[in-house]
Amino acid sequence: MDRRNFITLLAGATLVGGCSKSQFEDKNININRNRKVRLKLATSWPDNFPIMGTGVVEFAKRVKEASGGSIEIEVYGKNRLVPALAVFDATSSGNIDIFHSGPYYWKGKNIALSIFGGVPFGMSPIETMSWFKNGGGLELWREIYDRYNLYPLLGGNTGPQMGGWFRKKIESLADLQGLKMRIPGLGGELFSRLGVNPILLPAGEIFTALERGMIDAAEWVGPALDISMGFYKVAKYYYSGWAEPGSILELTFNKHSWNKLSKEQQAIIEMASNELNSNMLYNFQSENSSALEKLKREGEIYIDKFPDEVTQKAKEESKKLMEEFASQNRDFERVWKSYSDFLNKTKEWSNISYKSYLEDRG
Numbered sequence: 053m054d055r056r057n058f059i060t061l062l063a064g065a066t067l068v069g070g071c072s073k074s075q076f077e078d079k080n081i082n083i084n085r086n087r088k089v090r091l092k093l094a095t096s097w098p099d100n101f102p103i104m105g106t107g108v109v110e111f112a113k114r115v116k117e118a119s120g121g122s123i124e125i126e127v128y129g130k131n132r133l134v135p136a137l138a139v140f141d142a143t144s145s146g147n148i149d150i151f152h153s154g155p156y157y158w159k160g161k162n163i164a165l166s167i168f169g170g171v172p173f174g175m176s177p178i179e180t181m182s183w184f185k186n187g188g189g190l191e192l193w194r195e196i197y198d199r200y201n202l203y204p205l206l207g208g209n210t211g212p213q214m215g216g217w218f219r220k221k222i223e224s225l226a227d228l229q230g231l232k233m234r235i236p237g238l239g240g241e242l243f244s245r246l247g248v249n250p251i252l253l254p255a256g257e258i259f260t261a262l263e264r265g266m267i268d269a270a271e272w273v274g275p276a277l278d279i280s281m282g283f284y285k286v287a288k289y290y291y292s293g294w295a296e297p298g299s300i301l302e303l304t305f306n307k308h309s310w311n312k313l314s315k316e317q318q319a320i321i322e323m324a325s326n327e328l329n330s331n332m333l334y335n336f337q338s339e340n341s342s343a344l345e346k347l348k349r350e351g352e353i354y355i356d357k358f359p360d361e362v363t364q365k366a367k368e369e370s371k372k373l374m375e376e377f378a379s380q381n382r383d384f385e386r387v388w389k390s391y392s393d394f395l396n397k398t399k400e401w402s403n404i405s406y407k408s409y410l411e412d413r414g
């Protein structure tokens with residue numbers, strides 16, 4: 053061995069020695085910091101609910117794997133710990149650590165929260181994600197949720213939703229007058245401006261209400277989830293929509309439960325939430341495609357867009373509705389400004405890229 057090689061070898065050995073010592077120390081620190089935590093997560097969906105429910109179970113599994121077992125998240129479907137729509141308050145008070153639901157359910161607490169769930173004639177899924185991540189959406193959301201002792205992470209996206217199932221054909225605005233329709237969130241507010249009587253019903257009660265004619269129409273999600281609800285058996289008219297162009301789901305932590313996690317544990321959860329968020333969109337795309345094919349093959353249904361008269365009126369009313377809420381609620385005004393500024397900027401690009409391409413592709 054010549055002298056130069058000997059020096060290299062010596063330097064290497066010193067380096068390895070140095071590394072082992074600091075790795076040993078880091079490991080000790082991590083063991084203390086990443087103490088095992090067990091967190092309770094409640095959802096607004098039944099156990100094993102397709103895509104949304106199974107997605108959050110997969111999230112918990114991935115977090116456990118990635119954390120080497122230091123984070124265990126127990127997932128409880130609706131009503132097992134708290135009712136579907138009580139998850140917000142139960143997490144806010146610290147009775148549970150995390151909830152998986154959708155911000156559109158919380159408009160009664162603060163109408164501004166519904167913007168985070170999605171807006172009629174608003175942004176597409178990719179535009180919305182871009183607003184959350186790069187346009188200030190996530191910061192605004194966290195700022196408002198902080199007042200409720202909550203810390204939200206993105207927890208999925210349904211992709212574009214359908215307009216709903218109707219027992220009768222809709223040919224004009226007049227046909228909507230007085231209809232009772234299950235539809236939550238801003239979509240519900242908007243349909244009420246079109247003469248519809250919006251009704252908030254939990255998932256398990258919609259089919260029976262529609263079958264018995266207690267309601268005339270129901271909006272749920274899209275083919276993938278609607279098909280298993282059986283709506284096509286009792287309402288033949290299925291319309292595409294503009295009320296929910298890409299609804300956001302949330303994975304929201306009690307702030308104290310979030311803060312007591314180590315930085316490493318928070319990073320793992322954040323990465324897994326990003327994975328859940330994108331995987332859900334991919335799953336909705338493929339499952340919607342398959343279910344649409346099946347519905348068209350097996351059901352005697354009529355699929356169409358709403359008549360232009362209905363869509364134009366809805367667009368006008370939607371603009372007015374947003375302006376009204378903004379004038380009544382300071383939070384809404386701020387969030388809406390951020391959202392609509394981003395939408396106005398990004399839609400130019402979306403129109404010359406996605407819209408043109410989809411039209412050309414046919």
Ligand code: CA
Pocket residue numbers: 213271272273296
């Ligand atoms: Ca919906």
